Amino acid sequence: MNCGGTWHWTGSWTPGDGGWVTVEFGVLVDVREEGAGYSGERVEEVVAADRLGFEGAWLSEHHLTADGVLPSPLVMAGVLAGRTSRIRIGTNVLVLPLHHPLRVAEDVAVLDLVSGGRFVLGVGQGYAEREFAAFGADRRRRGVLLEEGVRRIREAWSAGDVTPRPRGEIPIYAAGVTAAGLRRAARVGDGVIIYCATPADLIARRTLLDEVVDDPPPLICTGIMHVDDDADRAWAEAAPGIAYLEGEIASYGGTEPPRLHRTDYLVGTPEDIAARLIDLHAATRFVHFAHWLRLPTLSHEAAVRSLELIARRVVPAVRAGVSR
Template sequence: MEIEFGVLMDVREEGYGGERVDEVVVADRLGFDGVWLSEHHLTGDGMLPSPLVMAGVLAARTSRIRVGTNILVLPLHHPLRVAEDAAVVDLVSGGRLTLGVGQGYSEREFAAFGVDRRRRGALLEEGVRVIRSAWSEVAPRPRGKIPIYVAGVTAAGLRRAARLGDGVIIYCATPADLIARRKLLDEVVDNPPPLICTGIMHVDEDADRAWADAAPGIAYLEGEIASYGGTEPPALNREDYLVGTPEDVAARLIAVHEATRFVHFAHWLRLPTLSHDAAMRSLELIAGRVIPAVRAGVSR
């Protein structure tokens, strides 16, 4: 099966208008296989709290690209509500929804919703069970089978994700961390389901300009992710990230595939602080030169 490529839509308070949606329309036209939406709450920049609402918007503006959540924090929601909303999005999109869920980790989010963070693993398991049951027993029913992918990070989380999900989602900013997570998954699970990798990738004809454009956004993302988990952000090293010329990034992504065997790789379509023009240059180059080179390289 040919490996797939997708984009992560970064939506913050200033980006709910036209440009971000237009960028996904371009990704659809360029042949990307999926667009993914994350979920966060109580952020200073208004990062997307309602991924299924935005999924419906994107479904209406696109024609073929699959629309997915990566991830929806299931313990913060009533699973029947999620099942109904997901079924509606799937129906209006013509069966293009993928539901990616996870247990979450942010203490402030769980406190705000009055959910016991210590029960998040159990709530995730129960939620997936309820959703699958609702889709078979309660109208509206999805057009077909909606894939449920489950995110994991730790050994216990990866075991749970492999047991519950049609696929396992891993987000890591760097190739080294993606490879380490794949190794851990193989250590704790026999015959795991397909792996969906999401991370950072940005390309330009000029490698120095690629890094100059991407570095502020990477620093912002790493800082935000660290703040959610109450940790310190890592120091930025240029060689750690999939940033550079199309040829260099393609070669490195082929190596990532050899080590992780991902079936789908998604990257931030537009990093925070990145201009629309820089994001579109990168997207065109990834579609035209990175993806064909990677597919050719992994098929040998």
Template structure:
């Protein structure tokens, strides 16, 4: 897919070069308990991302976690909308089978209106058995519930009878992992969201998407990225958080976390990571790449340092590289 072809699908309205949409970049906002001032530093970090020109901030949803990981992304989206000016705010992802579609349609429509049209809805079918059990939702029907939920949300927005009417069409993106999940995501979403921790896994997931879907919609890649002028410090800062995330994901699936190999991850100097992102774009044709703004266990100072380097040295290099 050529860059010019994704103009209609741009996730945020601000990333343009000569009238054409360029590759966009966002941050995954990992909100966990920090003692006093829950999420205060995360909000400050998103405000910085807004000032630095990032295109999007994505909020995840999990429940019953020991570390208090964000269970209410739409509530936090309203907070961030009130503290930022231009960055678009989305969910990555809202576990739609745990929610009533009409409630979601109304909440997102209100967010769209109060944010000046800066809201996107990313949805997924979910997978954690304990979350479905807690909400009394039928995990066996999660695929059907996702498809039906997206349909009902779109109907609510288009009719205007049962929800405030959004300013404009709100994009809905859908996440997928398996062949069946990717087919479903491509069928119901304006774009497909793929999360993988490593570039190699993102490339493999893109290949699977191409195998199971003819003419897939635009791809939003999300993964792990951390930079520092000192590559050894970059890895030392990032490795504990990566291990935490890989262990957390493995626990949901009842598997063992993979061994960590430094070269597998987008961690290093800004120049090294930019070069690898250019290669990743060539292999996946992502239209938007979002990375963990602050890995678990990472200090606020290290997160800010990395964010500034990404904005000033990684993103310009990648956009120049993919536009050649």
């Protein structure tokens, strides 16, 4: 159910004329101290994504991590807005139960204005116990706090409680993983965000979404992807970062990290990955796919090289394949 915002990804939606006619691509911006995350390299990588035609740059939020994962995505969004001209900038996701909804409404209104309407608010209920404890938030009520927060943000914008006023409607997307979480995301969001590291898990979540929601809003898939002309080199570059990332994500949720199997991930040559993305689109019907721009431990040069190959050889092939 659409709850008041609009789907803004440029040029993809043609109401009454066949629906979604193409897919869009974005990048997950991994900002942490490991890998010079707070240096100019990370900003330059997003500038490169903007130049190469990617449609979205997404920022996540975590707190009190050993490696300094970004705790202030709205601050970083302002930095990126000032260095880019066309790419949309969003959160994937802002842990809304840790924030006062009016404060978020004000900050996002400012971002909307300074970015020329390019900001997208992606929210989630969060899960890490240490984060809720640190902020004194009730983790048991995180689902309710998410719904209440989205409602209060929209009311603040529509009723004029926020000044300056946003230039227009700002879309709010919501993330979910479980059946209950996906129902909630579809209920409050203009789009549903699903993060899974592998295509198989994305497909499983899409299946679950279809089972629990009759008419889901558009799906934004986010996951891991890395390409190189040499498939072995692609895996050698990506594997350490994937192992690190899977371990960190597991630690947030108090679970064991999975064993890595090369064929599980979108890592390989551009042609192989394009074919797999076409299959993934057929199975999930995603409207936007965002990949980890720079995996932990990956060099700036390797990240930009992969980004350029994706832009020039993966994205056109996927768009041609899904439009047939």
